[in-house]
Amino acid sequence: MTGTKSHSVLIVLRTAPYGSGLARAAIDTALAAGAFDQPVAVLLQGRGVLNLMPGQDGSALGRPTLSRVIDSMPLYGIETVHVDEAAAVQFGLPLNELPGYARPCTPAELRELLESHDHLLGF
């Protein structure tokens, strides 16, 4: 990183964990931003909430288990993973089993989150 500027980034993940490589690409982008000490936040929306489904196991597909990769986000300075509460209910994500860093968001909180970042990267 040669520049001195910095913009806050919100990574919006709307794709399911194993149907394509996009979820992994989003998670890697978030981790890279964290590793470079850039202000970054993550929002799971739509099918993207399935990335936090408890008990998932990617080994049968020969893929890493993405929820475990997301578990490493706090180590990269990403303290909170925002989860669209309505999508979580729609896709059957058990809100009481979410990891401590996951924070369900109401529509008003989502709006505030989307408005408060300089860049939105959609996946």
Next chain:
Amino acid sequence: MPLEKMIYSLLVHSPPSSASSATAAHFAAALTRRGHEVLRVFFLDDGVWNGLGSAVAAQDHSDTLALWQDLAAEHQVELVVCVSSALRRGVLDQREAGRHEHDCATLDPAFTIGGLGLLVEATAESDRLWTFGG
């Protein structure tokens, strides 16, 4: 009143067969025509197929690769394909082809291979960052 000049970067994760990729290239060209700077286009996931130099456009399809090549040649737009996405798809420059014992490079010379740090850097250096694909 003249528009304020801005620095843009693009994130493309759609393949060249998708309308998103052609739209991204046309959008970048329009930005340069309006006097804005397009710092970098970063290709991720299936977006790295845009850098495949051996692709031949169908006669009844627009040649997205040619659009990207023009942007690089005429406006010095930096075209970067993500290294891990590219390697998995066989999109290799000369160095990576040699390193992985493949006979030939497949990345078009208008593009370079780079890490996600270049996408992160683009978010820091650009006034606007647009995502295409997904």
